Amino acid sequence: KAGVTQTPRYLIKTRGQQVTLSCSPISGHRSVSWYQQTPGQGLQFLFEYFSETQRNKGNFPGRFSGRQFSNSRSEMNVSTLELGDSALYLCASSFGANYGYTFGSGTRLTVV
Amino acid sequence: AQSVAQPEDQVNVAEGNPLTVKCTYSVSGNPYLFWYVQYPNRGLQFLLKYITGDNLVKGSYGFEAEFNKSQTSFHLKKPSALVSDSALYFCAVARPPGDNYGQNFVFGPGTRLSVLP
Numbered sequence: 001k002a003g004v005t006q007t008p009r010y011l012i013k014t015r016g017q018q019v020t021l022s023c024s025p026i027s028g029h030r031s032v033s034w035y036q037q038t039p040g041q042g043l044q045f046l047f048e049y050f051s052e053t054q055r056n057k058g059n060f061p062g063r064f065s066g067r068q069f070s071n072s073r074s075e076m077n078v079s080t081l082e083l084g085d086s087a088l089y090l091c092a093s094s095f096g097a098n099y100g101y102t103f104g105s106g107t108r109l110t111v112v
Numbered sequence: 113a114q115s116v117a118q119p120e121d122q123v124n125v126a127e128g129n130p131l132t133v134k135c136t137y138s139v140s141g142n143p144y145l146f147w148y149v150q151y152p153n154r155g156l157q158f159l160l161k162y163i164t165g166d167n168l169v170k171g172s173y174g175f176e177a178e179f180n181k182s183q184t185s186f187h188l189k190k191p192s193a194l195v196s197d198s199a200l201y202f203c204a205v206a207r208p209p210g211d212n213y214g215q216n217f218v219f220g221p222g223t224r225l226s227v228l229p
Contacts, residue, residue, distance in 0.1 A: 031147035098144040
């Protein structure tokens with residue numbers, strides 16, 4: 001079966017722009033979580049969606065937002081990009097946390 | 113809220129030797145514990161999980177992990193390391209069922225494993 005698909009794989013944006021990343025979970029998975037990974041900060045939790053509702057949110061500024069659609073696909077948006085937003089953004093889906101998460105390959109965002 | 117610690121940033125081991133990557137956790141109730149591996153520029157790949165049952169859990173690529181409730185540890189092990197095992201390893205704990213607050217899945221900071229030929 002298809003895994004978690006993240007698009008695009010690579011992205012280069014300029015400071016001040018906004019960006020939208022997409023995640024298609026494994027079929028049947030209703031829980032989708034997003035993480036930011038940087039060399040200095042490790043894996044930082046952004047948010048979790050379940051059945052189109054944001055269930056949890058990490059400690060990120062309001063420039064970071066997300067949503068989930070009725071087919072469980074999810075998008076995250078970052079507005080007014082800053083250099084520090086350069087990171088690997090990972091999406092993961094699951095039936096539920098105790099089943100573990102399946103991760104996508106990530107979107108590498110570079111802000112210049 | 114649950115938390116995970118991986119006390120070693122880096123572990124070096126010679127090829128063919130046994131390896132251990134350490135993880136300790138804190139969670140109320142019974143823990144659901146996981147190990148993931150990440151290769152460069154890739155997402156995390158599931159290795160194994162402990163939900164209940166036998167304290168020794170076997171997973172992918174010859175890895176296993178030992179759950180120790182009294183020491184609140186879940187160390188990852190492999191009897192004979194390969195150069196291809198060199199990667200970043202993450203331990204994680206899931207939010208207990210019925211607990212609707214906090215992150216549903218908490219990762220440790222990661223341990224970089226280098227297997228030297």
